[in-house]
Amino acid sequence: MVEIVAKSAVDGLVPLEIGAQKLTEAKLGPLTSLMAYNGAEAGLAKALETAHGMALPGPNRATGKDGARAIWFGRGQVVLAGPEPVADLAEYAAVVDQSDAWACVELSGPKAEAVLARLVPLDLRAAHFKRGHTARTQIQHVNASVTRIGADRFLLMVFRSMAATLVHDLSQAMTTVAARG
Amino acid sequence: MRIECPICGSRDRREFYYQGAAVAVARPAPDAGAEAWDDYVHLRDNPAGWHDELWHHEAGCGAWVVVTRNLTTHEIRDVQLAQSVKEASA
Numbered sequence: 163m164v165e166i167v168a169k170s171a172v173d174g175l176v177p178l179e180i181g182a183q184k185l186t187e188a189k190l191g192p193l194t195s196l197m198a199y200n201g202a203e204a205g206l207a208k209a210l211e212t213a214h215g216m217a218l219p220g221p222n223r224a225t226g227k228d229g230a231r232a233i234w235f236g237r238g239q240v241v242l243a244g245p246e247p248v249a250d251l252a253e254y255a256a257v258v259d260q261s262d263a264w265a266c267v268e269l270s271g272p273k274a275e276a277v278l279a280r281l282v283p284l285d286l287r288a289a290h291f292k293r294g295h296t297a298r299t300q301i302q303h304v305n306a307s308v309t310r311i312g313a314d315r316f317l318l319m320v321f322r323s324m325a326a327t328l329v330h331d332l333s334q335a336m337t338t339v340a341a342r343g
Numbered sequence: 344m345r346i347e348c349p350i351c352g353s354r355d356r357r358e359f360y361y362q363g364a365a366v367a368v369a370r371p372a373p374d375a376g377a378e379a380w381d382d383y384v385h386l387r388d389n390p391a392g393w394h395d396e397l398w399h400h401e402a403g404c405g406a407w408v409v410v411t412r413n414l415t416t417h418e419i420r421d422v423q424l425a426q427s428v429k430e431a432s433a
């Protein structure tokens with residue numbers, strides 16, 4: 163009988179510590195995409211708030227905190243990270259398990275912004291991109307979700323198949339930032 | 344070049360995929376006849392000036408947008424969700 167072992171997308175690739183920056187796996191728990199049906203957004207917002215205590219985030223925003231987040235994830239799409247979704251949500255939205263589809267890492271450190279500045283075509287400085295802000299964009303050439311989760315912490319998500327590319331690109335940027343002292 | 348996505352805001356051109364003239368938002372009826380379909384599938388204007396085109400915010404929110412761009416200067420005058428354009432013309 164074949165033994166199947168659960169393996170995270172970034173298993174063996176992280177943690178990394180280069181200079182003052184750290185790259186670790188973001189263990190988010192279950193990931194569920196929520197796509198409201200036409201006209202059902204208000205119902206979904208209420209159900210999400212009642213069941214999981216989080217507001218439904220609008221474009222470019224994330225709500226919740228470590229352990230339970232709702233992250234805007236594209237047009238008409240939010241990803242619930244952490245809680246198992248209550249059944250009620252399915253009344254208002256297409257609810258799809260995404261848990262194993264994404265590689266999720268956390269980049270932290272005083273120069274995390276400088277690392278991302280080398281890879282992301284967005285102004286991620288705190289004055290523009292505050293805690294609770296999120297964006298669908300690219301990290302180098304990889305489509306990604308970027309969320310600020312702290313003063314010097316970012317949550318980065320890419321398709322699982324891009325995990326090694328993501329870690330490679332980040333480690334190179336971390337190395338060059340560290341070399342500048 | 345930057346494109347003002349109606350959902351995400353101002354974004355770098357590299358996040359977008361260019362599809363071509365925005366004819367797809369005005370697809371002929373199935374029984375519109377060979378001439379209308381020939382025009383829709385094959386014939387394109389090539390103006391030295393303003394042009395409505397379809398772009399996909401592929402590495403962003405995933406929306407299709409109609410970009411009104413000047414082909415001689417690359418100036419962008421307007422960006423709207425393809426859905427809004429389609430609804431407005433319906």
Ligand SMILES: [Zn+2]
Binds near residue numbers: 350403405
């Ligand atoms: Zn967009």
